[in-house]
Every structure is written in structure tokens, then in C-alpha cells.
Amino acid sequence: MLTQVELTGIRAAASAQVRDRHRLAARELLTAALFLLPSLLVFTVFLFWPLLRSAVISTYGNDIIGRPTRFTGSHNYQLLLSQPELHEVILNTLLFTLYTVLPALVIGIALALLLQLRVAGIGFFRTLLATPFGFSVATASAVFGIFFNPGVGVLNGFLYPFHIHPVGWLTSPTTALLAVAATTVWLQLGYNVLVLSAGLQAIPEDVYEAARLDGARGLSLLRHVTLPLLTPSLFFLLVVSTIQSLQSFGQIDILTKGGPARSTTTLVYDLYLNAFAFGNSNFGLASAIAMVLFLLVVIVTAIQFGVLERRVFYR
Amino acid sequence: MKRLAVLVLLLLLAAACGGGNDQQTSSSGNFDWNSKAPAKPVKITFWHGFSAGANQDAVNALAAKFSDAHKGEIEVTPVYAGDYDTTFAKLKAAIQSGKADQLPSMVQIYDIGTRFMIDSQAITPAQTFIDHEKYSAKDLEPNILGYYQINGKLFSMPWNVSTPLLYFNRDAFSEAGLDPNKPPSTLAELRVAAEKLTKKDASGSTVRYGFGAAIYGWFLEQFTARADQTYCNNGNGRDKSATKVLFNQPVDIKVVDWWANLVKDGLALNTGRQTPDAQNAFKAGKVAMNLESTGTLRGYQAAVKFQLGTAPYPKVESSTTAGGTIIGGASLWVLNKRPAYEQKAAWEFEKFLEQGDSMAYWHTHTGYFPVDKKSLDDPTDKDWVARYPQFKTAIDQLHSTKLDKATQGCLLGVMPATRQAAEVGMETAITGKAPAKKAMDDAAANIQPQIDQYNQATSGS
Numbered sequence: 043m044l045t046q047v048e049l050t051g052i053r054a055a056a057s058a059q060v061r062d063r064h065r066l067a068a069r070e071l072l073t074a075a076l077f078l079l080p081s082l083l084v085f086t087v088f089l090f091w092p093l094l095r096s097a098v099i100s101t102y103g104n105d106i107i108g109r110p111t112r113f114t115g116s117h118n119y120q121l122l123l124s125q126p127e128l129h130e131v132i133l134n135t136l137l138f139t140l141y142t143v144l145p146a147l148v149i150g151i152a153l154a155l156l157l158q159l160r161v162a163g164i165g166f167f168r169t170l171l172a173t174p175f176g177f178s179v180a181t182a183s184a185v186f187g188i189f190f191n192p193g194v195g196v197l198n199g200f201l202y203p204f205h206i207h208p209v210g211w212l213t214s215p216t217t218a219l220l221a222v223a224a225t226t227v228w229l230q231l232g233y234n235v236l237v238l239s240a241g242l243q244a245i246p247e248d249v250y251e252a253a254r255l256d257g258a259r260g261l262s263l264l265r266h267v268t269l270p271l272l273t274p275s276l277f278f279l280l281v282v283s284t285i286q287s288l289q290s291f292g293q294i295d296i297l298t299k300g301g302p303a304r305s306t307t308t309l310v311y312d313l314y315l316n317a318f319a320f321g322n323s324n325f326g327l328a329s330a331i332a333m334v335l336f337l338l339v340v341i342v343t344a345i346q347f348g349v350l351e352r353r354v355f356y357r
Numbered sequence: 358m359k360r361l362a363v364l365v366l367l368l369l370l371a372a373a374c375g376g377g378n379d380q381q382t383s384s385s386g387n388f389d390w391n392s393k394a395p396a397k398p399v400k401i402t403f404w405h406g407f408s409a410g411a412n413q414d415a416v417n418a419l420a421a422k423f424s425d426a427h428k429g430e431i432e433v434t435p436v437y438a439g440d441y442d443t444t445f446a447k448l449k450a451a452i453q454s455g456k457a458d459q460l461p462s463m464v465q466i467y468d469i470g471t472r473f474m475i476d477s478q479a480i481t482p483a484q485t486f487i488d489h490e491k492y493s494a495k496d497l498e499p500n501i502l503g504y505y506q507i508n509g510k511l512f513s514m515p516w517n518v519s520t521p522l523l524y525f526n527r528d529a530f531s532e533a534g535l536d537p538n539k540p541p542s543t544l545a546e547l548r549v550a551a552e553k554l555t556k557k558d559a560s561g562s563t564v565r566y567g568f569g570a571a572i573y574g575w576f577l578e579q580f581t582a583r584a585d586q587t588y589c590n591n592g593n594g595r596d597k598s599a600t601k602v603l604f605n606q607p608v609d610i611k612v613v614d615w616w617a618n619l620v621k622d623g624l625a626l627n628t629g630r631q632t633p634d635a636q637n638a639f640k641a642g643k644v645a646m647n648l649e650s651t652g653t654l655r656g657y658q659a660a661v662k663f664q665l666g667t668a669p670y671p672k673v674e675s676s677t678t679a680g681g682t683i684i685g686g687a688s689l690w691v692l693n694k695r696p697a698y699e700q701k702a703a704w705e706f707e708k709f710l711e712q713g714d715s716m717a718y719w720h721t722h723t724g725y726f727p728v729d730k731k732s733l734d735d736p737t738d739k740d741w742v743a744r745y746p747q748f749k750t751a752i753d754q755l756h757s758t759k760l761d762k763a764t765q766g767c768l769l770g771v772m773p774a775t776r777q778a779a780e781v782g783m784e785t786a787i788t789g790k791a792p793a794k795k796a797m798d799d800a801a802a803n804i805q806p807q808i809d810q811y812n813q814a815t816s817g818s
Contacts, residue, residue: 105814106476106770107453121806126799192628194637205560213629215788301630302572303785303796321445321470321773324807 093336100329108323118330127304134219135308135338139287141223142230147279149227150234151272155264157235158242168239175232179292186225187212187297215305218298222306225293230286234279241275242268273354281346288339309335388485392697399431399702401462404438404448406687411655412517413437415722423709431702441467441687442773452479457694463703465516467687468504469772472594474690475512476770476815481693484510486704496729497711501684503760507595507768513688514707517719518726519650520682520751521579523547523671524657527664529554529565529645540646540668543675544615547646551624554645566626568619569644571635572784574776575685576648577604578767580612584673585680585763589775594768598812602769602804604779605797608673614793617786627787630780650685651751655724658745667747669754681758683766686725726751770811771804778804 075082100118102110122128157168174182189196190211198208211221245268253267269276291310294300300307300315307315309331317328403420407413420433438444438461445466451459466474474480483505487494494502494511501515527537533553541547551567558564570576581588586608589599603609619625626644628634639647640660648670649657657665670682689710691703709715711728717735720727724745732738733752742748758764769775782800786793 103810103814106473106811107449109453111814125803125806127803192626192634192638194641194643202562205562207562210627210629210788213627213788215785215790299630301781301784302788303790304781305790315777318446320442320777321449321473321771322807323446323449324810 096329096332099325100333102326104323104326106323108325110326114326118326121327122330122334127307130304131307131309131312132334132338134304134306135288135310135335138219138223138226138290138306138308139284139342141220142226142287142290143280143283145223146227146230146234146283147276150231150238150279151276153231153235154238154242155268157239171235172232174228174230175236177229177232179229180296182229183225183293183296186221186228186293190221190297212298213302215303218302218305222293222297225297226287226290229293230283234283237275237279238272241272245271270355274356277346277350277354280350281343284342284346285339288335288342309338388481388489388700389697390489390701392701394696394698394702398427398429399699401431401433401699401703401706403433403435403463403465403703403706404444404461405435405465406438406441406444406467408437408440412723415719418722419710419715419718420706422715423706426709427705431705433706436461438464441470445470445473445773452477452694460692460694462695462699463689463691463707465687466513466690467773468685468766469769469776471505471513471688472598472768472770472772475507479692479694480512481691481700482510482512483514483691483704483707484512486691486701487511492708496713496731498726498728498730498755500681500755500758500760500764501726501728503765504684505688506765513690514711515684515686515688515728516710517723518684518686518728519652519724520684520726520755521576521648521650521670522654522747522750522754523668524639524647524649524653525666525668526639526642526645526661527666529642529663530666533645537664537666540666541671542669543672544612545675547671548615548619548624551619551646555624563623563626565642566638566644567624568646569626569628569635569638570648571628571632572630572780572787573632573648574779574783575650577609577612577779577783578776579670579682580673581609582683582764582766583670583680584608584677585761587763588767589769592762593765595762595765598815599767599769600808600812602767602775602779602801602808604782605794605801610793610797612673613783613786613797616783617789617793620787621789630784651726651748652686652724654745654747654751658747665747667750669750669757679759679761679763681764682754683764684726684755724748726755769808770815771807774807775804 099110101113101115103112103114103117105111153171157164157171192198192208192210192213195208195211197211201208209217212218249267249271250263253263258266288308289310290308291314294306294308294311295314298306300311313328313331313335316322316324316331405413405416407416416435420435424432438447444464448460448464448466451461460479475482486492497515498518501518502511505511505513505515523540525537525540530537530540530550533550533556535550535553541550547568554565554567555563556565578588581604586606587593587603589603590601591597591599593599616625620627626638628638635644635647636649636653636656638644639649640657642661642663654667672680689707691700691707693700695703710719713729713731713735716727716729716732717738719725720732721737721741727733727738733742742752767775778800779797781803782797785791785796785799790796791799
């Protein structure tokens with residue numbers, strides 16, 4: 043049994059320790075804040091403040107030049123939710139993300155694995171496969187636009203000798219989203235190959251050696267050693283490219299302008315149509331769309347972190 | 358996040374600058390006619406939408422000629438402000454900024470921006486100048502003025518004018534046993550011709566389609582006028598502001614249905630909404646008949662390897678006797694926030710652009726329709742028409758059009774967005790996603806909130 047005095051002494055010591063830690067934490071925090079200040083400033087000016095303004099504008103009706111003139115509360119949101127095409131637009135956005143992120147990851151892994159081969163001239167191929175990273179969205183889209191051209195396109199030219207009927211790549215609602223997604227996959231691939239190659243290089247040889255001693259070969263080596271150790275890179279790419287996909291704009295604008303028949307109109311493109319295209323300056327409604335997009339990005343990212351991050355193997 | 362951030366930032370910039378409602382400095386009633394320039398020459402800037410090329414060269418040449426003729430008095434600086442949509446957006450941003458020095462003295466705005474420009478309260482109507490100096494517009498083509506006149510009042514000066522035509526491949530006509538001198542004049546005739554013109558190779562692949570045109574809302578508007586019907590209510594928005602579009606009326610459904618069936622039956626190639634794609638298909642001979650503007654004539658003439666034919670824009674029903682085509686293109690607007698002496702100088706330049714010899718130059722260098730009737734008698738112009746006999750079709754078509762509410766064209770504040778909505782409807786039907794009636798009904802319902810919002814904003818302020 044401890045005496046009252048002893049007890050008090052222990053308590054005092056403990057609370058002093060806690061206070062110490064607090065003081066230390068406060069000082070550390072201050073240092074951290076100082077370091078963060080520049081980027082925080084940039085974020086505030088270019089992200090947080092616009093986000094806030096956007097939220098405010100979404101509750102305003104605007105005049106014909108786009109000036110927010112009257113507070114209309116949730117009217118823009120009601121208008122947005124009452125439009126039957128909103129479902130289509132959100133579906134397009136999610137499908138587009140699915141069609142771009144997963145293929146770009148799978149093909150990225152395959153290519154990155156191939157590039158690990160120690161054969162002559164592999165350096166050339168490594169450079170070659172990373173080049174899409176250097177293309178701007180506009181350039182790539184313009185080139186793919188020529189491939190997909192309905193009348194005089196290159197792709198249909200390839201099909202012709204095989205008596206395959208020409209495909210309306212960008213002019214048919216069933217293929218347009220896939221065609222734009224294919225362009226995006228190509229664009230994304232260079233970056234994925236770079237990151238995954240770096241991830242593969244970082245797996246130490248002794249892990250493989252140990253696994254081989256335990257009898258792991260070929261596919262099982264890939265499944266039980268390579269892929270788990272690659273999960274940090276994979277998770278990073280998944281999150282980043284998902285957000286990027288949800289916000290794709292250039293390739294849609296250049297290839298399809300959201301068509302045919304709205305089949306490639308995603309949230310970002312719908313936002314653009316309402317705010318800037320065709321003489322529109324519906325900034326209130328466009329801001330409401332921006333808020334919906336923001337919400338979607340937050341939800342999807344939260345799900346990814348909630349469900350998948352625990353499976354990521356951080357060494 | 359970068360792209361989202363940029364978009365949000367644009368929204369912010371666009372919206373944040375909208376603080377104070379500025380007072381109108383001069384409306385038509387109290388124009389300061391005695392306003393004197395503090396220094397000579399008066400410098401005017403002119404925003405136009407012609408990128409580098411033949412059209413921009415013609416603009417620069419005419420501006421230089423005018424500045425030379427008015428040495429020490431007026432100096433014009435033409436500025437390319439981006440394509441029509443971009444110029445329009447840029448002007449909106451400048452008006453929004455509320456700063457007069459952001460605005461040009463005059464600006465070229467496309468036809469479908471007309472209602473917006475009138476409602477913007479940012480312009481001095483051309484009629485103000487016309488009334489003040491008793492300027493006679495009698496030489497100007499009435500069928501062209503019609504579009505820009507509301508209740509007899511002219512708001513802007515028509516400048517570059519085009520009309521739609523049916524272009525066709527004369528060689529393909531002969532080959533298919535059709536008379537190239539008797540091109541189809543109705544939708545039904547066009548389909549019959551398309552059936553004969555469509556050609557397949559041994560494997561069943563189509564090597565030539567009978568018809569193909571860009572899914573361009575302008576064409577639907579033209580078919581509507583050709584059937585002597587209005588495209589929006591309240592007399593095409595000319596009796597009072599239109600509150601509804603009518604592109605889901607029977608005549609438009611008929612056109613869209615006809616088009617969708619041509620594609621479905623393999624008689625027409627669908628190249629989507631992008632104009633160059635449809636043009637390329639026609640130029641390459643993949644498509645034998647095509648709808649396009651007169652502005653494309655020179656480009657086609659230079660590119661095609663077959664004999665080029667032109668015909669009046671087809672009618673929907675053979676029984677229609679009235680109706681005709683609507684003029685397209687753009688007009689010139691004077692901005693009222695600029696000093697009055699500068700506006701007067703801009704008006705001088707506009708008059709110069711309209712006069713016979715300038716219009717003859719403009720017509721022969723760009724292919725746009727001359728606004729001044731006298732230009733067609735100008736010798737250089739006569740030579741040109743002799744060189745491009747296909748243009749004669751356009752002249753005849755314009756002169757045979759009876760001007761009424763239908764052929765004046767629809768005025769709607771959100772006309773650019775309306776055209777886009779109609780295109781989505783047309784495309785939905787043409788790609789077989791929905792029947793024509795449903796597609797156009799949906800499209801009309803889709804644009805309705807924007808029309809309502811526009812009318813609310815213009816009546817409320």
C-alpha cells in the first residue's frame with residue numbers, strides 16, 4: 043500500500059512529465075507550422091479559399107454575365123438533383139475512372155515486370171515505355187483523335203483488310219467512353235511504369251533469395267513476394283490516378299466534347315459546360331457540380347484508405 | 358487536385374470580380390454627340406474571331422485601308438480574340454470586370470449571341486447612329502438585316518454572312534445514274550438519291566455513303582425555317598422574349614427521324630458533331646452529299662478531286678412554298694462603356710466595312726455573302742462569282758427567301774447552349790440511343806431551366 047504522500051509525489055512527477063511533453067509538443071508544433079507555412083499559404087490561396095468561395099457561389103443565382111446577384115439557398119442543388127442526366131453523368135464519371143485506373147495499373151505492372159529482365163538493350167525499352175509521361179494531354183488526344191477518326195481514321199484502316207465493319211470509335215455512344223479511356227490509359231501508363239519500376243527495384247534481392255530457398259518459384263514468387271512488397275507503390279498509384287481520372291478534362295474536350303449523346307460527359311465536363319462552354323456563365327450551378335465532384339473525390343479516397351490501406355505492406 | 362483547383366479558381370475569379378453593379382454611362386437616349394477626342398488620332402480596338410488565315414488577312418487589309426483613309430483622325434487595331442465562343446466569353450469577362458478599359462471599342466459576335474448582347478446593356482444599338490445621321494440602309498440586303506432587327510430596330514451591323522447549302526459530288530451522281538443538274542430538293546428526294554449513291558465493295562463494306570453531315574444544331578434550325586416554322590416561341594423570340602424552344606415539334610422530329618433512319622439503314626455516315634470530320638469525309642469522296650455553310654465553298658473547291666455541285670438547302674416537305682434559310686455568321690457591336698467619340702469612330706469603321714467596295718473585297722477574299730447589294734455588281738465580285746459558279750446558288754437562295762418570323766431566326770438569350778442541347782438530342786437519335794421524339798423532348802426539357810433562369814435574370818435586374 044502506498045502512502046498518501048508517496049501517491050501525491052508520483053502524481054506530481056507524472057503530471058510534470060505530461061506537461062513537459064506538452065511543452066515539447068507545442069514547440070515542435072510551432073516548428074512544424076513554420077515549415078508548413080509556405081505551402082499552407084499557397085494551399086489557402088489556391089485551394090481552400092476557392093473551395094470556400096465555390097461553396098458560397100453554389101448558393102447564389104447569377105445574372106446573365108455570371109455575377110452572383112441573389113442568394114437562392116439550395117436552389118442550384120435542387121436543380122442539379124432534379125436533372126435526370128445527373129445519374130448518367132455520375133455513372134459516366136465512375137465508369138471512366140474504372141476503365142482508366144485498373145487497366146493502367148494492370149498493364150503497368152506487366153510492363154514494369156517485363157522491364158526487369160536483364161537483356162541487352164533493355165535500357166532503350168525502359169526509356170521508350172516511360173515516354174507517354176512526357177506527352178501533354180492535348181498532344182496525345184489530338185493524335186488519338188486522328189486514329190479514331192470516323193471517315194479517314196487509322197484504326198478503321200487497319201480493320202478494313204479483315205472485312206471488319208468500321209467502328210464509330212468516338213461517334214457511337216457505346217464505344218466513345220472506352221475510346222477516351224484508352225487514350226487516358228496510354229497517357230497514364232508512362233507514369234505508372236516509372237513508379238512501379240522504381241518500386242520493383244527497391245525490393246531487396248535477399249528477400250527473393252530467402253523465398254527461393256523456401257521453394258517459391260515463378261508465379262508464387264510473384265504472388266507472395268513481389269506483389270505484397272509492391273503494394274505501397276500500387277496503393278499510391280491507385281489513389282493518385284483515381285483522383286486524376288475523376289478530374290480528367292483535356293482528353294474529353296478534345297476527343298468528344300462530352301458526346302456522343304452525352305456518353306462521355308463526366309462531372310468535370312458538365313461543370314465546364316455549365317460555366318464556360320457555349321456562352322454559358324452559370325457559375326452557381328457549376329459550383330454546385332464542383333461541390334458534388336469534391337464530395338465524390340473525398341468519398342472514393344476515403345473508401346480506398348479505409349478498405350485497402352490496411353492491406354498495404356509497409357516495410 | 359490540380360485540375361480541379363484550376364477550374365475552381367476560374368470560377369472564383371469569374372465570380373469574385375462581380376462586386377459592384379456599375380452604372381450605364383450612355384444608353385441610346387442620352388448619347389453625347391458632341392463628345393470630342395482629347396487627342397487625335399482616335400484609337401479604336403476591334404475584337405474579332407478570325408484566326409490567322411485568309412479571313413484574318415482580309416480584316417487586317419480592310420482595317421489598314423480605313424486607317425490610311427482617315428490618317429490623323431482614326432486608327433483601327435484589329436485584335437484576334439479567339440474563336441466565336443472564346444470572343445463571347447472574353448467579352449463577358451470584360452463586361453463583368455466593370456472596367457471600361459478592359460473592353461474593346463467594337464466587337465464581332467456570332468449570330469446566336471445577339472439576344473444576349475441586347476440584354477447585356479453594354480452596347481449602343483446601331484439604330485442610334487443610323488437615326489442620328491439619317492444613314493440609309495437601303496443598299497443593305499433586307500434578308501440579312503432581318504436577323505439583326507427586332508421590331509424594325511437594328512442593334513448591330515451584319516458583317517460576315519453565310520447561308521447553308523447542299524453540297525454534292527457531281528461525278529458520283531453521274532456514276533449512280535442521277536442527273537447532277539437535278540439535285541434533290543426535299544428530304545424524301547434526298548433519301549432516294551442516297552440509296553442510289555451508296556456503294557458497297559465485294560465484301561459488303563460501304564465505300565461511299567449517300568449522305569453525311571456534321572451533327573450541327575444550325576442545320577436543324579435551317580430545316581425548321583425551310584418549313585416556315587419558328588424554332589422558339591413568341592414569334593421566334595421577336596414579339597417578346599422566347600420562353601420555350603420548339604425543336605421537339607413535328608417538323609423537327611421528322612428531320613431528326615429522317616437523319617437517324619439514313620444512318621441506321623447504312624445510307625449516311627455519322628461522323629459526329631465535329632465539323633472537320635464531316636468535311637473530310639465529303640472531301641475524300643466517302644460521302645456524296647453534305648450540308649455545309651457557304652463559307653466552306655472555297656475550301657471544298659480547293660480540296661476535292663471531283664466536280665463540286667451546290668444546291669439550295671433541302672425542304673422538309675415538297676408542299677411548303679414559303680420559308681427559306683436563315684442567315685448565319687456574325688455582326689458588329691459598339692460597346693457603350695467606351696467614350697462617345699470613340700464609339701462614333703467605331704461607327705465610321707462599321708460603315709466603311711459595309712460599303713460596296715469593302716464588301717466586294719470581303720466577299721471575294723473570304724467567301725462570305727456581301728451585305729451591300731451593290732457589291733454583287735462590282736467587277737471584281739462578278740469575276741469571282743464567275744470563278745465560283747456554285748456561289749450563285751447561295752445568291753439565288755437568299756433572294757428567294759421570304760422574310761418572316763421563321764426565316765428571321767430564333768432569338769434566345771441562351772441560344773448557344775440551346776443549339777448544343779439540340780445537338781445532344783439529334784445525336785441521341787442518330788446514334789440510336791433513343792427514338793427521335795423522346796430524344797428531342799428530353800433535349801427541350803434539359804434546356805428549359807437555363808431559359809427560365811436567363812429570363813428570370815433579365816427581368817429581375
